[in-house]
Amino acid sequence: MVGIAVLGAGRIGKIHAANVAANPSARLIAVADPYASAAQSLAGSLGADAMTDCEAAIDRNDVDAIIIGTPTDTHIQLMMRAVRQGKAVLCEKPIDLDILKSQAAVDEIEGLKGRVMLAFNRRFDTTFAAMKLAIDAGAIGDVRQVIITSRDPGLAPEEYIRHSGGIFRDMTIHDLDLGRWLLGEEPVELIAMGSRLVDAAMLSKYDDYDTAMVQMKTASGTQCHVNNCRHAVYGYDQRVEVFGSKGMLAQDNQRASSLRISNHEFTDAHGPLLNFFLERYQQAYKSELDAFIDALVKEKAMPVTPRDGLRALQLAEGAVESVRSGRAVPV
Numbered sequence: 001m002v003g004i005a006v007l008g009a010g011r012i013g014k015i016h017a018a019n020v021a022a023n024p025s026a027r028l029i030a031v032a033d034p035y036a037s038a039a040q041s042l043a044g045s046l047g048a049d050a051m052t053d054c055e056a057a058i059d060r061n062d063v064d065a066i067i068i069g070t071p072t073d074t075h076i077q078l079m080m081r082a083v084r085q086g087k088a089v090l091c092e093k094p095i096d097l098d099i100l101k102s103q104a105a106v107d108e109i110e111g112l113k114g115r116v117m118l119a120f121n122r123r124f125d126t127t128f129a130a131m132k133l134a135i136d137a138g139a140i141g142d143v144r145q146v147i148i149t150s151r152d153p154g155l156a157p158e159e160y161i162r163h164s165g166g167i168f169r170d171m172t173i174h175d176l177d178l179g180r181w182l183l184g185e186e187p188v189e190l191i192a193m194g195s196r197l198v199d200a201a202m203l204s205k206y207d208d209y210d211t212a213m214v215q216m217k218t219a220s221g222t223q224c225h226v227n228n229c230r231h232a233v234y235g236y237d238q239r240v241e242v243f244g245s246k247g248m249l250a251q252d253n254q255r256a257s258s259l260r261i262s263n264h265e266f267t268d269a270h271g272p273l274l275n276f277f278l279e280r281y282q283q284a285y286k287s288e289l290d291a292f293i294d295a296l297v298k299e300k301a302m303p304v305t306p307r308d309g310l311r312a313l314q315l316a317e318g319a320v321e322s323v324r325s326g327r328a329v330p331v
Contacts, residue, residue, distance in 0.1 A: 141246030235273030
């Protein structure tokens, strides 16, 4: 049994803690959060200890691994404390908003042979994983283009935007990782655009955007196009298309029901999209956690590495630079 402490009792912490408690190879030892009521509520519902000191939770002798779901500016401190004690880590993205700090952390983790996994959960979505297997099996020949659409149902609160690091580091980073994974080849050039079409007054205070596009190209010429918006009135829009020399793979949006209705007003009308990422990627979060524990129990390589996290952050930084300069940038 792998003893695990979940750091952070917010919405991500709740997902991870429940998945740990449901895994037969793991035991949820503790939930730590500076807000005692949040820690007590989550830990109490799952039979774990509640703590307010995240570092003390890491230091416990019965904790073999930690899951970091705390604010981004705490990730490196908590991650490195665990790694230096020989404990495993599953950390939410990004490693940090500062690229140099992230680079230094990744270098130290690799030097210590730390067992760290970055939480890019979309790689563990059943359909996206099937896409990757089909690509690797040659089902559509050589990949030519990856097209990713990712739109949130509503703009996040200002307090979240203030600390998010901007749309490219916070939201687009998931799509950048998914894109490079599906391409199977590293992008070498990137161009991005950002607009303020939803709430220009608020976002201009933080030099942020609510609507964005990124185009990436690899050395061989394969392309990836990402389009994001923080506000889609019809729901959480998640679609991916991979076009190749012998065909195409496509993932459409998911709904709570596949029921369709046709009548005098509509043809093939569907129910609403799943509300947000918590519902849409529920299965992916569970599979991600299971893969982390499986890697620990079977002493396998982590399926997503700190180097993957660093590379996604580098692409996000490239997007920020491209928007500011108005030019394509090497990445």
